[in-house]
Amino acid sequence: MSLSTRVIAAVGAVVVIGAGTVGGSIAYASGKDQPSDRRATVTVGRSSHEISAPFCGGTGTALTDEEQAKCQADAKQALADGRIPGSDVVVSDRIGVGVTPKVADKGWFAFTNGGSQGQFSLAAANKGATFSGMVPASTALLSTGKTLVTVVEADPTSQAIYSVWYYQLTTKDA
Numbered sequence: 001m002s003l004s005t006r007v008i009a010a011v012g013a014v015v016v017i018g019a020g021t022v023g024g025s026i027a028y029a030s031g032k033d034q035p036s037d038r039r040a041t042v043t044v045g046r047s048s049h050e051i052s053a054p055f056c057g058g059t060g061t062a063l064t065d066e067e068q069a070k071c072q073a074d075a076k077q078a079l080a081d082g083r084i085p086g087s088d089v090v091v092s093d094r095i096g097v098g099v100t101p102k103v104a105d106k107g108w109f110a111f112t113n114g115g116s117q118g119q120f121s122l123a124a125a126n127k128g129a130t131f132s133g134m135v136p137a138s139t140a141l142l143s144t145g146k147t148l149v150t151v152v153e154a155d156p157t158s159q160a161i162y163s164v165w166y167y168q169l170t171t172k173d174a
Helices: 005-030 065-081 101-106
Strands: 040-044 047-051 086-089 094-099 108-112 120-126 146-154 161-171
Touching: 040 086, 040 146, 040 161, 047 161, 065 161, 094 120, 094 146, 101 108, 101 146
Parallel strands: 086 161
Antiparallel strands: 040 047, 040 094, 108 120, 108 146, 146 161
16 A cells, blocks of 8 residues: 555645644743742632732732732722622632642731621631631621622731732622
């Protein structure tokens, strides 16, 4: 059995096109930025939502008092404008927060502006741990239906703040 010249040419063309596609894909991918090593994830029920970039900070240097004040003001405006990422939650869900190992090595904490005391701690001064664990959403949510989750990369010893992420939970009926 012999291969015709047309078949050999067709196979050769497929190989050349395939190699070009792979080579182009590698060149394209190598020009892309690496994912941030400072990310937070909010888990709601069985869904996880990654917040890839901190709202403030993320450079590895501590935020000044002025930068922290600006961050809070900017976050308040972003919340009013609907620019804070978020998802729906039902009171029967469980919620948790995770961070990348780089954030965990520095230290972090997380809280909501809800709960019976007006603020609910999801993770208190964790260092080394990358996940807060899951808590009942009913204990951490505001009764108004909109609850803000705040995740802060901070050194528990010096209290210096390095990064801040925000995520909004909207309470839906089950």
